[in-house]
Amino acid sequence: MQFKYPELLYALFLLLIPILIHLFQLRRFQKVSFTNVSFLKKVSMQTRNSSQIKKWLILMLRLLSIAAIVIAFTEPFKASKTALNSIKETTIYIDNSFSMQANGAQGPLLNSALQDLITQIPSKSKVNWFTNTSSKKDASVQQLKKDFLTLEYTQKQLSPKQVLLKADVFFSKDKTSDKRLIYISDFQKKDEFPQVNDRFKVDAVQLIPNQRQNISIDSAYVVSKKTGLTQVIVTLSAKELSKTTVSVSLYNDNTLTSKIAVDFSKYSTQDITFDLVNTPNFKGSITLTDNGLSYDNSLYFSINTPAKLKVLSINASNADFLKRLYATQEFEYTSQDAKNLNYSLLSQQNCIILNELKSIDSSLSNALTEFSQNGGSVLIIPAQEIDITSYNGLLKNLNLGVFDSKLERQKKITNIVFEHPIYRDVFEKRITNFQFPSIKSFYTITSEASTLLGFEDDKPFILGLKNNYIATAAFNTQNGNFISSPIIVPTLYNIARESIEAPKLYYNIASYVSFGVGVALKEDEVLHIKDSIVNFIPLQKAKANKVVVTTNEYPKSAGTFSINKADAFIESVSYNYDRDETNLIYGDVKNWNAVTQHQNITSLFDAIEKENTITAFWKWFALLALLFLIAEMLVLKFYKN
Numbered sequence: 127m128q129f130k131y132p133e134l135l136y137a138l139f140l141l142l143i144p145i146l147i148h149l150f151q152l153r154r155f156q157k158v159s160f161t162n163v164s165f166l167k168k169v170s171m172q173t174r175n176s177s178q179i180k181k182w183l184i185l186m187l188r189l190l191s192i193a194a195i196v197i198a199f200t201e202p203f204k205a206s207k208t209a210l211n212s213i214k215e216t217t218i219y220i221d222n223s224f225s226m227q228a229n230g231a232q233g234p235l236l237n238s239a240l241q242d243l244i245t246q247i248p249s250k251s252k253v254n255w256f257t258n259t260s261s262k263k264d265a266s267v268q269q270l271k272k273d274f275l276t277l278e279y280t281q282k283q284l285s286p287k288q289v290l291l292k293a294d295v296f297f298s299k300d301k302t303s304d305k306r307l308i309y310i311s312d313f314q315k316k317d318e319f320p321q322v323n324d325r326f327k328v329d330a331v332q333l334i335p336n337q338r339q340n341i342s343i344d345s346a347y348v349v350s351k352k353t354g355l356t357q358v359i360v361t362l363s364a365k366e367l368s369k370t371t372v373s374v375s376l377y378n379d380n381t382l383t384s385k386i387a388v389d390f391s392k393y394s395t396q397d398i399t400f401d402l403v404n405t406p407n408f409k410g411s412i413t414l415t416d417n418g419l420s421y422d423n424s425l426y427f428s429i430n431t432p433a434k435l436k437v438l439s440i441n442a443s444n445a446d447f448l449k450r451l452y453a454t455q456e457f458e459y460t461s462q463d464a465k466n467l468n469y470s471l472l473s474q475q476n477c478i479i480l481n482e483l484k485s486i487d488s489s490l491s492n493a494l495t496e497f498s499q500n501g502g503s504v505l506i507i508p509a510q511e512i513d514i515t516s517y518n519g520l521l522k523n524l525n526l527g528v529f530d531s532k533l534e535r536q537k538k539i540t541n542i543v544f545e546h547p548i549y550r551d552v553f554e555k556r557i558t559n560f561q562f563p564s565i566k567s568f569y570t571i572t573s574e575a576s577t578l579l580g581f582e583d584d585k586p587f588i589l590g591l592k593n594n595y596i597a598t599a600a601f602n603t604q605n606g607n608f609i610s611s612p613i614i615v616p617t618l619y620n621i622a623r624e625s626i627e628a629p630k631l632y633y634n635i636a637s638y639v640s641f642g643v644g645v646a647l648k649e650d651e652v653l654h655i656k657d658s659i660v661n662f663i664p665l666q667k668a669k670a671n672k673v674v675v676t677t678n679e680y681p682k683s684a685g686t687f688s689i690n691k692a693d694a695f696i697e698s699v700s701y702n703y704d705r706d707e708t709n710l711i712y713g714d715v716k717n718w719n720a721v722t723q724h725q726n727i728t729s730l731f732d733a734i735e736k737e738n739t740i741t742a743f744w745k746w747f748a749l750l751a752l753l754f755l756i757a758e759m760l761v762l763k764f765y766k767n
Contacts, residue, residue, distance in 0.1 A: 137196040144188050183761055191754035198747035214304045215326075217254040217296045218243070221311035223283035224421040224707040228312070228335035235333040239310050240274045242727035254296040258282045263296060279421060281635060281703040286313075286718075287320040290328075297326055308730065309721075315713040322720040329722045331730055332715045340365045340418025341372055341390065342708040343425040346631055349399075356402040356429060358631070360412055364390040365710055372414050376400050379409045388414075406431045407698055409686045410631075422708050426686045427631035428698035433644035434458045437622050438475040440467060440490075442509060443482035443602055447609045451618055469493055474646075476672075477503040477625040479618075482600050485513035486520050495523040500669050501642065503593040503625030505618070510567060510600045524594040527573025538564045539587050539608065541580030548578050548590070548620045563613065565606030568599035578617065588617065595621055626672070632700035633677070635684060642672045643689055645696050654690045655681070655699065 220243070226236035247253065247267055254263045255270065259280045262273060284292065286309075293307045305326035312333045322328050341364045350357040362374065369391045376384040386398050402408060408429040415423060435457050439448045442464045452459035460475075462468060464483050472478065472493050480486070480494075498504050504524060508517065511532075518528040540562045544553060568587070575591035588597050601609050608614055626644055633639040643653060647668045653675060655664055660683075665676040681687060686700045715723045724730035 134196060134200045137199070138193060140192055140196070144185055144192070180761065184758055187754050187758040187761065191751045191758065194747045194751035194754060198745075198751060202742070202747065214306070215254070215297050216251070216306050216308065217256070217293050217326075218308045219284075219289050219293060219310065220255065220257050220277075221283065222257045222259065222277055222279055223314070224279050224281055224419055224703065225283070225312055225314045225710065226333070227279060227419045227421060228340075228710070229337075229417070230333060230335055235312055235335060236277075236279070239331075239333060239727060240277065243310075244271050244274060246727055246731040256292060256296070258284050261292075261296075281421070281707060283314070283316070283707065285317045287317060290320060290323055294323055294325065310727070313713045313715055314707070314709070315711045319713065319715075319718040319721075322718075324720075327722070328720070329724060329730055329733075330715045330718065331724050331727055332712075334712075335710070337417070338365055338710045339368060339416075340422070340708060340710055341368075341414060341416040342419070342422035342705060343374075343412055343414060344422075344705055344708075346412065346425055346427055348429075348631065356404055356408075358400045358402060358410075358427075360398050360400065360425070361395065362388060362398065362414070363395045363708070365394070365418070365708075367391060367394060370416075372416060374398060374412060374414045377411045377413070378405065402429070404429075409698055410700075411686070418710075419708065421684075421703055422705055424684065425632070425702055426684055426700040428686050428700045429631070430697040432456060432623075433626070433697075435477065435622055435625060436460070436475045437477045437479065438462060438471060439479040439481050440464050440483065441481040442484060443600075445481050447601070447614070448479065448481065448618070451615060452622065457622065472497050473500070475502060476644075477505065477622045479505045479507065481507050482509040482602065484509045484511060485516040487516065488519070491516070491520040491523060494520060498524055498594055501593065501672065501674075503595075503621065505595045505597075505621055507597045507601050508569060508599070510602070510605055512569075514569075521573075521596065524596075525591055526575050526589065526594055526596045527571050529598075530570040530572055532567060532569050534567045536564055536566050537568065537581040537583070537585070537587075538562045539579055539611075539613070540582045541577070541584060541587075542613070543576070543578055543580070546576065546578050546590075548617065548624065552616045552620070561611075563606060563608045563611035565599045565608060567605060571596070571598050579613070590621075593625060632702050634704050635681065635701050636679065637704070638676070638678050640674060640676045641699070642674050643696060644672050645691060647673055647691070651691060653696070655687045656690060657681075657685055657687045659683075660687075 220236070220239065222236055226239075227234055229235070230238055232238040232241075244267075247270065249267050252264045252266055253270065255261065255265060257277065259282060260273075260277075262269070265273070289309060290307070297305045307326050307328045309328055309330040310333065311330075312335065341362065344361045344363050346358055346360045348356060349359050360374070362372075367390055372388045372390065374386050374388055375382060383402075384400055386400075388396050388398060390396065402410070410427045410429065412425045412427075413423060434455070437452050437457050438460045439445050440462050445461050449459060449461060460471065462471065467490070469489075475497070478494065478497060494504055506517075506520070506526075508529075512529075514529045521528055542549065565587075568581075568585075571586060571589070573586070573589055573591075573596070575589035575596070577586040577589055578595070579587040581587055586598060588595060590596075599605060601614075603609065626642060630641070633641075645653070647653070652663055653666055653673055655662055655675075655677070660681055662680045664680070667674045667676075675689070681701055684702045686698050689696045689699055715721060722733075724733060
């Protein structure tokens with residue numbers, strides 16, 4: 127028991143007064159002589175004993191009543207150390223990650239938690255609060271309600287260690303204040319529980335969903351791209367096997383183009399294939415509906431109409447085969463004579479082909495090296511007779527190796543590296559009965575570049591490294607029949623196509639993303655990324671034939687966005703949320719040392735209220751004093767001597 131005014135306990139010394147009066151009273155018995163002494167002596171003894179009991183009883187009641195009155199004035203109470211501390215600091219962490227979309231007993235976990243917080247927090251309180259994306263210090267309950275109404279889900283989730291570190295910033299350096307962190311989350315397991323800082327207490331409420339079944343769209347990728355048709359594989363996964371059939375829909379913008387039913391009764395992971403008709407700027411979205419998390423029920427992607435690729439051939443030999451090959455809508459082909467080369471054209475190209483130059487002077491070598499470093503693609507076709515030294519200077523700059531010597535020997539080109547990206551989707555199966563072309567002379571080469579085409583003895587015919595390629599023999603008809611072979615078409619076609627990195631179907635939000643946009647910008651022009659709601663300028667670096675765009679923090683939400691130069695549409699780009707939150711595996715707060723677990727938010731605030739309750743006893747002691755006084759009066763009135 128504790129006392130509000132303990133100094134008043136000195137008043138208990140007043141109890142000595144009735145004791146002294148009782149012990150040293152001045153009244154004495156007088157002796158009176160009677161004839162019948164024995165009878166009177168007996169009566170005198172009985173009367174004296176009865177009187178003494180009454181006096182002791184009255185003394186005890188008076189002492190008790192005085193003691194009760196004194197104690198009542200000291201205002202006794204019972205309270206914990208927390209309740210006595212008048213300086214209290216409270217910080218609330220609310221997990222608003224996507225896993226909190228799961229349904230609990232009262233709907234989505236986050237919504238029910240926010241509703242309980244609003245109703246349970248005392249109306250006059252001021253608290254600090256933070257989520258995975260926002261925070262506020264010393265917020266009133268009214269402001270708290272307003273902020274909670276606009277709180278949105280996010281793919282970002284703080285780990286327990288990060289939550290403790292961030293909460294510590296909100297608390298003052300006052301060592302005497304009572305500091306408390308209220309941690310509200312489903313505690314999806316990612317990291318081990320850290321040690322709790324002894325500067326503050328942690329009260330945790332683990333929100334548990336009704337079920338852990340969740341079906342998600344994990345990824346999508348192109349497996350085949352042919353004339354008029356693109357095949358896209360979509361991977362879906364279910365947390366648990368289910369007899370429920372899920373309908374998966376494919377949209378182009380807002381138009382439904384396909385729908386497939388998927389059964390998860392046998393397999394938890396399923397791949398489905400959509401055949402897309404090649405239409406300009408396909409703005410795809412794949413959707414499904416299930417009772418689990420909703421953020422992973424949609425996946426956005428975009429397939430843009432390929433920009434015209436600029437191909438320049440620098441010729442010292444007949445270039446008719448190049449003109450025929452690149453005379454399509456996909457390419458913008460330019461032919462230049464090596465003796466009258468316009469160097470200003472080089473930086474504007476995507477792919478440059480050196481067509482059988484006998485030598486490469488230093489100015490051209492330097493220009494091609496710079497062009498390659500800026501992302502352009504270079505294909506070198508040597509002449510039958512070359513200046514090896516001048517060629518090797520350029521080859522070294524492009525990391526393609528060095529020519530060694532020329533061999534006059536007829537060779538068949540039989541080795542096709544089907545796994546190479548240049549031949550992806552070119553062949554339906556490996557060819558064994560192909561009419562292989564041949565050449566009459568070639569140059570041996572020492573190189574670490576990978577082989578695309580090789581001779582029958584495994585020596586390389588065409589090699590490539592990153593965006594640069596080198597042939598080891600001339601293509602002209604005097605040296606062989608390669609230019610009349612069907613294999614030349616996909617080889618040179620895809621070498622040019624690879625000069626611009628194929629854009630991905632989509633990127634992940636809040637991750638470092640960099641991609642090229644095939645557009646030229648003037649000095650003051652910039653690219654915008656926008657949709658109907660947001661419009662931002664990404665980090666960008668303009669090059670001669672493209673702009674390298676980099677995004678990180680933006681956009682904040684999933685969807686398909688337009689890349690614009692001023693008001694002109696260039697192409698589309700899609701972003702999706704990371705799928706980390708689909709893993710519905712939870713930690714157990716019971717295993718977190720020094721953390722107090724509560725079943726729900728209501729029980730948490732009940733425990734806090736109980737912990738902060740001060741129980742006063744002065745009324746009970748005042749009542750006891752009154753009862754003792756009444757008892758004394760009754761003894762005086764009805765107790766006969």
